[in-house]
Amino acid sequence: MLAFYMSFIDDDDDREKFEIIYNEYRKRMVSTAYSILRNHEDAEDAIHDTFIKIARNMNSIGDPKSNEALSYVLKATKNTAINFSQKNTTRNKRIHLEDVENMTDEHFFEKLSVTEDYEKIVSAISHKKFKRYIQGCYVLSLCM
Numbered sequence: 001m002l003a004f005y006m007s008f009i010d011d012d013d014d015r016e017k018f019e020i021i022y023n024e025y026r027k028r029m030v031s032t033a034y035s036i037l038r039n040h041e042d043a044e045d046a047i048h049d050t051f052i053k054i055a056r057n058m059n060s061i062g063d064p065k066s067n068e069a070l071s072y073v074l075k076a077t078k079n080t081a082i083n084f085s086q087k088n089t090t091r092n093k094r095i096h097l098e099d100v101e102n103m104t105d106e107h108f109f110e111k112l113s114v115t116e117d118y119e120k121i122v123s124a125i126s127h128k129k130f131k132r133y134i135q136g137c138y139v140l141s142l143c144m
Contacts, residue, residue, distance in 0.1 A: 028070075029074065042084060050077045
């Protein structure tokens, strides 16, 4: 992966600095991301995104072994992990049609109760047109 990140950097001095950052701070970055995301794969994804951001902004880093560099790297990691967590939270609150088809009724209502649009969904289900649609689907399924 190091070679991939290096492809974002043109300057040889910046490449050298990036390699030091990668080797010195990677484990701490993973630990920081994992403490926020509580999932190894998500933490690795967040670290990947963070390294790309750092590689694109090497001009922000002076001495890669300084406390300032460490602070910059860990803050970038923390912010990326928080953003990643917020995206995952929003994504996990949605109910996708393909997921619904394979859910038990109990799991569907459990998932439904944690969505942010619960009231909208309940209102839509109780709407007359939706009830007629469901009745039509039911009748159609009896004919098949």
